[in-house]
Amino acid sequence: MTTQQPKRQARALPPTDGQPPAALTLDQIFAHTAHQQPSRVAVQDGWHRLSYAQADRQAVRLASALVLGGVQLGDPLVVHCENHRQALVAQLAVLKAGGVCVPALSGPGGAAAAARETGARAVLCSRSTYDRDVRGVPSLALDDPSTWRKIASVPVEQALPRSSAEGGAHLLLVDRRKGRLIDHRSWLRSAADRSRRAGVTGGTVTIDQEPMSPVALAATWWAFSCGATLQTTPWSPDPEWPLMGTEDSVTVLTPDEYVRHLDSCPPTVRRANGAAAGPGTVVLIGGPCTRELLSRHFAVRPGTRLWSEFAPTDGAVPWTAHELLAGDGRRPHEPGAGSPVPPVRLRVTGAGGETLPQGAVGAIVAIGPPWWPEDVQYSGWHGCWTPDHTLDITGRPACGPGPENPCRPAVPTGRLEMEVT
Incomplete structure (x- = not known):
């Protein structure tokens, strides 16, 4: 275990040479960078590069x-592409x-199921991801x-863009019965919060995720909201x-992915100053970071900052976030969750939905901001509040969704239930 490192001030990469206009939608932010710095690389996919200008031109035609x-x-339109370059244009x-x-x-049949349920x-796809089960809509x-x-023969639509900040940007399907609608404001707010916390100092956000996964989307629109490159x-x-x-780069992973990569990595290469080579910051999105993972991180990469975001539902809007330091591994509770990220408010509830006091273990639920149609979102995790007002996540309940599980009420079958984040 290394000694605790002092916190460093996060420095966010300016989006462009000039200040962006009033940022309303994801595509407007992207188009602004494409106009100001057309040759800047948006996606570095192996040896393949796609610039901001190239992506924006193709997207306008499409x-x-x-x-x-x-x-x-x-x-709704289904996006099911082979790589991140095609997924970005789509x-x-x-x-x-x-x-x-x-x-x-x-x-198998995932694109057809998404098209049918929504x-x-x-369906915007690749030749390798074409789903023969899609019926009734073009692919x-x-x-x-x-x-x-x-597409080349189609005149450019003068009414573009038709997006609005209040409009939905992505509908993330939890399963075939339930989806979460995320608007442009939620993505941009989360991206701005990440930049303030962790920064995108070198202009590169690195991921190891399939296109359109929740964590990939969070990292993608974080990168593009500040004019960075997604590698x-x-x-x-x-x-x-x-x-x-x-x-000066940032790597975004889930906690489970980080464990696998630490297990498979060869002995770490060292820089001239003795620090481990690699990204300056690792951001974990999804479940909680365990004490064991925290200890391994600082044992192998003591010079790399580690941020943890507890985002149990979709990865778009973190419920909690905090920077983990080496000394956090010596606390009596798990280090993984941190403090709530506004505008999300959290409660720990009992079997009857009552709010539990500090130290009592119960279901972790989020009290939504005014634009959520539901009063409560259920995390599927149990935890308790610690004396320092952070959330200690103790694990998942043994029972599944249903009337017998106070963590999650039963979802009626036969319809797609919508939640707006």
Whole structure:
């Protein structure tokens, strides 16, 4: 265990050379960077690069075709692409057209299931991810030259962009019966909070996630909201990926992913100053960070900052966040959750929904801001408040969702339930 390091001030990368206009939507933020610095790399995918300007131009053409094809404001469209470059163009096009991006459900037939459950107007995919089970709606393969030959003849829609800050940006399907609608404001607010906390000092956010996963989306729009580069794969095979970044980069992982990468990484390369080579900051999104993971991090990478965000529902809006220091491993409770991130308010509740006092273990629930249609969101985790007013996550309840589980009420079958984040 290393000695506790003093906290360092996070420095966020300015979005562009000039100040951005009043930031309203994800696609407007992206287009602003594309206009100010067109050659800046948006996605570094191995040896493949996609600049901000290239992505924005392709998205405008695709969005025009979508509008001509009848896409209306608020229409869902499934995005199921092979790589992050295609997924970026697809998302920008859907948002510019005023639609809502729906990631495909996992597993065979996931795109067809997502289209069927949401009533999607189209599926934007790759040739390798084309789902033959999709019925009744068109599928556009973005790596098929014939797709772009058809789009090339479509005039640019002058009403673009049709997105609005209050409109939904993504509908994340929890399963075939339930989805969470995330608007532009929620993504941008979360991205701004991450920049203030952890910073994007070198302009690179590194991930090791499939396109359109919740954590990948959180990292993607964090990077693009501040004009950074999203790096998704290494230029050549490297056993230390994605922990091979430069000192001024940020790597975003789930806690489970970080454990696997620490297990598989070879002996760490050291810089001239003795610090471990790799990213300057690791941000963990999803479940809590355990004491064992904290200890391993500072034993192997004592010079790398470690931030933990407890984001149990979708990864878009963290419920809690804090920077973990080496000394946190000596506390009597698990270090993993931290303090609530406004505007989310948290409670620990008992079997009857009553608020429990400090130290009592119960269900962790979030009390939503005014725009949530539900009063409460359920995390699926148990925990308690500690004397220092942070949340100690003790584990998952043994029972599953249903009337017998106070952590999560039963969800009626036969309909898609919506929650707005």
